[in-house]
Amino acid sequence: xxxxxxxxxxxxxxxxxxxxxxxxxxxxxxxxxxxxxxxxxxxxxxxxxxxxxxxxxxxxxxxxxxxxxxxxxxxxxxxxxxxxxxxxxxxxxxxxxxxxxxxxxxxxxxxxxxxxxxxxxxxxxxxxxxxxxxxxxxxxxxxxxxxxxxxxxxxxxxxxxxxxxxxxxxxxxxxxxxxxxxxxxxxxxxxxxxxxxxxxxxxxxxxxxxxxxxxxxxxxxxxxxxxxxxxxxxxxxxxxxxxxxxxxxxxxxxxxxxxxxxxxxxxxxxxxxxxxxxxxxxxxxxxxxxxxxxxxxxxxxxxxxxxxxxxxxxxxx
Numbered sequence: 001x002x003x004x005x006x007x008x009x010x011x012x013x014x015x016x017x018x019x020x021x022x023x024x025x026x027x028x029x030x031x032x033x034x035x036x037x038x039x040x041x042x043x044x045x046x047x048x049x050x051x052x053x054x055x056x057x058x059x060x061x062x063x064x065x066x067x068x069x070x071x072x073x074x075x076x077x078x079x080x081x082x083x084x085x086x087x088x089x090x091x092x093x094x095x096x097x098x099x100x101x102x103x104x105x106x107x108x109x110x111x112x113x114x115x116x117x118x119x120x121x122x123x124x125x126x127x128x129x130x131x132x133x134x135x136x137x138x139x140x141x142x143x144x145x146x147x148x149x150x151x152x153x154x155x156x157x158x159x160x161x162x163x164x165x166x167x168x169x170x171x172x173x174x175x176x177x178x179x180x181x182x183x184x185x186x187x188x189x190x191x192x193x194x195x196x197x198x199x200x201x202x203x204x205x206x207x208x209x210x211x212x213x214x215x216x217x218x219x220x221x222x223x224x225x226x227x228x229x230x231x232x233x234x235x236x237x238x239x240x241x242x243x244x245x246x247x248x249x250x251x252x253x254x255x256x257x258x259x260x261x262x263x264x265x266x267x268x269x270x271x272x273x274x275x276x277x278x279x280x281x282x283x284x285x286x287x288x289x290x291x292x293x294x295x296x297x298x299x300x301x302x303x304x305x306x307x308x309x310x311x312x313x314x315x316x317x
Contacts, residue, residue: 004188027176059073138172169210235287257301267291
């Protein structure tokens with residue numbers, strides 16, 4: 001399995017973006033992205049103009065309502081978003097699942113009314129098992145972007161409740177951005193060719209890593225068998241291995257001073273159960289029952305300490 005940099009939240013002139021579908025794909029190639037998901041607001045129309053020979057893609061849509069935005073990827077038939085309200089969202093998500101689609105919560109703590117009406121997540125989800133991922137990092141990384149830490153906390157609280165949920169980064173890509181801004185990506189752990197089918201499988205199985213740029217992932221070894229992000233394993237003695245490429249996407253870090261310092265393993269309650277140098281390639285731990293474990297790569301951006309990459313969890317029975 002290899003992890004590929006992808007962007008799962010993109011817009012074109014078919015909604016409120018400046019890109020044509022073709023120019024979006026061409027720009028994605030220039031940005032060395034392996035795959036994109038086209039998620040125009042409330043329409044699939046732009047997907048008909050995409051060309052997989054330019055850049056592999058997922059057909060998607062961003063349900064854009066007064067109560068939140070929901071990313072729907074890979075649905076094989078139309079599910080009506082127009083009557084989605086806070087108290088019927090579980091039924092609407094079930095309809096998406098029946099249509100073969102995957103569901104992600106977009107920017108749950110984006111400013112709401114009156115600045116970005118509908119951008120904040122206010123749907124009353126009861127069955128979070130039907131949600132595939134939450135967009136915990138959104139748009140550019142800078143000191144004024146406070147929504148990311150709140151989204152991380154929200155995701156962690158759901159993991160603590162026993163839900164299996166992956167996390168994504170969303171550039172929310174509408175147009176060419178000015179130089180000097182730092183954008184990340186979502187790495188997808190894909191078996192085989194990079195295409196829509198295999199990318200959707202990676203998302204479905206939770207093989208997702210959010211990153212400011214570095215390629216970062218981890219695996220777990222138990223009784224001679226290797227497990228990947230998103231898998232469920234037994235409790236007890238486990239050897240974790242870290243895979244890190246600090247130079248990946250380095251050319252897109254603009255003029256930011258990024259320094260990698262620490263690798264951590266985090267578990268329930270956001271407890272740190274391992275912390276070591278960024279150069280470490282493994283750790284041995286005894287895992288608890290009914291828990292989750294994710295790896296985080298920490299460092300600084302222009303001197304400000306923060307996580308620079310976060311994997312989806314591995315879970316225990």
